[in-house]
Amino acid sequence: MKKFLLAASFAIISASGYSQVKVNSCGTDQHHQNLVSEHPELLEAKKKFDADFKEYIKTYKPSDKNSLKKASAPKYIIPVVVHVLHNYGSENISDAQIQSEINFLNQSFRNLVSDSTNRRQDTFNGVFYSYKQLAADAEVEFRLARKDPKGNCTNGIVRVQTPLTNKGNDDLKQLSVWDTKRYFNIWVVRGINRGNTVGIAGYAQFPMGFNNGASTDGIIVIHNEFGNIGTSNPGQTPKVTTSTHEAGHWLGLYHPFQTQGETCGLDGDEVLDTPPTIFSATSNEPLRNKCADKRYNTCTNEIPDLPDMQENYMDYFIGNCASNMFTKQQVVRMHYVLDNYRRTLWQEDNLISTGVKDNSTATCSPIASFSTTTRITCAGNKISFTDNSYNSNITAWKWSFPGGTPATATTKAPGQIQYDNPGTYEVTLEVTGPNGTSSVTYKDYVVIQPAAANNPSGYYTADWWYQNNWYDKGWVFEYENDKNKWVRTAATSFNQNACMMYPKDPFNLSSSVGALTSLISPSYNFQGVSNGYFSFNYAFAQGTLSADIGGGATKEELRVYTSVDCGKTWISRAAIGSSTISTIGTGTAAQLASNINFVPANQSKWKEVKVEGSSIPNNSNVKFKIEFKYAGGNNFYLDNVKLGTVTGIEDELAKQIKFSVQPNPFNYETTISYELNKNEDVEIRLFDIAGKELGVLFSGDQAAGIQEFQISKSQFNLQSGLYFVNMNIGGQKFSKKIVVE
Ligand SMILES: [Zn+2]
Structure with a gap:
């Protein structure tokens, strides 16, 4: 499964035994397990599917399938819809990037890839073999839909804004899904979070079960492994094959190492022309790079014995030699699925009703859309906006910025808009294309904070990473070098099951050694507050290679700053230097080799940084900045950012029972x-x-020990505002405030 994120560019590192922090692999098997646990009948459906196919393949004759692309039109045309589930970030990829993926899917399924020259044909233990001759044309062509389920003109791309673009789960798919019996649904997201140390690049749903019409049916892929331009390994060869691999699963193919538990089972993937292989992905070896070893061979029990088929799209091999073909029998299996499980998709009436029959490129009406990197700023500052309109070529733009200067613009890039007065402003964009006009207004889109911040100065804490909404709250990450970026991770946390991580870059491949990165807060009002504080927890392990990378001169630094002029100038309030920054020890114990992926195991591996008292300006507009200078060490984690006033005397009972409401x-x-x-x-x-x-929430007897209750907004239909939780424990009472945002 070459070309999963970063895989190709880290080939040399993998060969020398180092693993990269964030190599992503396929989550299809895990997804299937999850589905089975909720729908046990799927087990039977899968058994039947495999058994039926076993019978069917007996009729297969090698002469039935050509290894070369046929001159004729593809046997199967599949209408496709791509749902981009984004939160105005780089995951909102361009139409061109999406088209580049569709083009590559068609090259790979029609056996037209340019790296087919890497397919081996050789002798192995004296026996001639040819993977070249096993490669087959799947006779499948994917086409972006031209008509949506209601018959409206579409370019086959749907864009939906959601703060949950990092979740990548089945629930998320329900935000936008078209009839899965009529369209191949592809979802593109920012991340797929499954709590694994191995990241997930994508996953598919197998064809069996749900009467072939599940609303979760399709594939989901992260944006930076979708297509071959834009955010996805631009210009890199070999190309990203993640979607080809997942579409293979969607058409019923398994991993060639599927039955590793059975020790080199001959038909673990239910096809007989992929040699048996054993592999179990781990965080240290999520993918295999064995291009240097043409004789790499994990199973020797087949006759004749053949080397592992690194060329196969469905395996987890990476590198220039890998992932460039389906075999003839894999194609037979995909055709079996298309003829029996996914038949409705390619029938002529469906090709007509989805508008893909004649492959026309009729132009639709445009759909207006825009974004900005900074929605929240202080009065007097400027904001720039980006046009993201889609579904058509755009020939004219009409921007409207009430409260801004200038208040209108008529170009695609409207330049910087200045906002002088505090308030919340809407922004409107109207776009025109050859086939129509579209307008969109985002209400309350721009938030201009006053010179005096009006946030309440009382106790304030929120775990933005857990809720995945720090950007909504006006918290911003800034970079000197944005090639290495903060990522939200659920692999560890100080509390609340998620935190932010600045990934290690020990070989300085992203040029992040020596670069500063910061987290900047919105403005808070600390006027007249004498007992204010700002605190957070972090975890970090220094690297053994740091001195080499930084020439000995670059040292880690962690600093906290405050600003009272909306970030124009900053005052340093705390500085943690290289000698004390580690959270896992001092001296050599502070260091961790680069091939080990540092993940803090528990709270003892974290430290707290707190500034308080006179370090908090007595001002109505205070911003905070956490700044980290990276020097080639291991992963840096940040969590539990809090600020407010040091709490007074709590209710004695609440204290006794360690009562807490988080977040x-x-x-x-x-x-x-x-x-x-x-x-x-x-x-x-x-x-x-x-x-x-x-x-x-509860009424009755409760046993000794820790008790937990969830209050959700939807459960009680709560609107934004203040509420009270009243506790009565054995006749003793207290009440606690909770705030819904
Ligand atoms: Zn897979």
């Missing part, structure tokens, strides 16, 4: 937890600010 304020859901040291009669009720009871 608070909250957006979607918050967790109440406490610990009883003996069995108690407990009542928990939720009230609004007017004293009206909204519901009972």
Whole structure:
């Protein structure tokens, strides 16, 4: 499965035994397991599918399939819809990047890839073999739909904004899905978070089950492994084959190492012309780079014995030699699926109703869309906007910026718009193409903070990483060099199951050694506050190679700054230098070799940084900045950013039972937890600010130990505002504020 993210560019490192932080592999098997746990009947469906195919393949004759592309039209034309689920970030990839993936899918499925010269034909243990001659044309062509399910003109691309673009799960697909019996649905997202140390580049749903019409059916791929331009390995050879691999699964193909538990099973993938192979992906070896070894051979039990087929799209091999063909029997299996499970897709009436029959390129009406990198700033600052309109060529733009200067623009790039007065402003864009006009208005899109910030100065904490909404809150990451970026990870956290990670770059391949990266807060009001604080937790291991990379001169630094002029000038409030920055020890214990992926195992591997008292300016407009200078060490993790006033005397009972509400304020859901040291009669009720009871969370006997309850916005239909959780424990009562944002 070559060309999963970063794989090709790290070939040399892999060969010398180092693994890269974020190599992504395929999540199809895991996804299937998850589906089976919810739908046990799928197990039977899969068994039947495999058994039926076993019968069917008996009728297969090698002469039935050509290894070369046929001159004739493809046997199967598949209408495709690509759903881009984005949050205005780089994952909102261009139409051209999407088309580059469709083009590559067609090259790979029609056996037209340029790297086919790498297919081996040789002797092995004295026996001639030819993978070249096994390569086959799948006779499948993918075409972006020209008509949507309602019959409207479309370019086959749907763009949906969502803050959950990093989740990449089945729920997310429900934001946008077209009839899976009529369209091959492809979802493109920013990330696929499954809590693994091995990242997921994409996953597919197998064809069996759900009466062939599940709303989750299709493939989902991260944007930087989709296509071969833009954000996805631009210009790199070999090309990204992630979607080809996933489309193979979607058409019923398994990994060639599928039955590794059975030790080199001859037909683990249910086809007989892929030699048996064993592989189990780990975080140290998520993919195999064996191009230097043409005789690489994990299984010797087949007759004749053949080397592992690194060329196969469905395996996990990377490098120039790998991932460039389907075999003849894999094609037979895909055709079996198309004829029996996915028949509705390629029938002529469906090709007509989805508009792909004549492969026309009729122009549709445009759909207006735009974004900006900075929605929140202070009065007097400027914001620039980016046109993201789609579905047509655009010939004219009409921007409207109420409250901004200039207030209108008529070019694709409207330049910098200055906002002088605090407030929340809408922005409108109207675009015109050859076939029509479209307009979109984003209400409350630009937030201009006043010279005096109006955030409440009371206790304020939120785990933005957990909620995945730091950008909505006005928190911004900045980079001197943005080739290495912060990523949200659920692989570890100080609390709340997710945190931010600045990935290691020990060989300076992203030129991040010596570069600064910062997290900048929105403005907060600390006027008249004497007991303010700002704190966070971090985890970091220094690298053994740091001195070599940085020439000994570059040292890590972690600093905290404050600003009272909207970030024009900053004052340093805390500095942690190279000798004390490690959270795993001092001296050599502070260092970790670059081939080890540092993941803090528990809270003891984290440190807290806190500035308080006179370090917090007595000002109505305070911004904070956490700045990290990277020097070639291991991963840096950041979590639990908090600020506010040091809390006063808490209710004695609340303290006793370690009562907590995290996060608070909250957006979607918050967790109440406490610990009883003996069995108690407990009542928990939720009230609004007017004293009206909204519901009972719990009422009855509760055993000693830690107790947890979730309050979700949807469960009680909560609007933004203040609410109270009233606790009654054995007749003793207290009340706690919670805030819904
Ligand atoms: Zn796979």
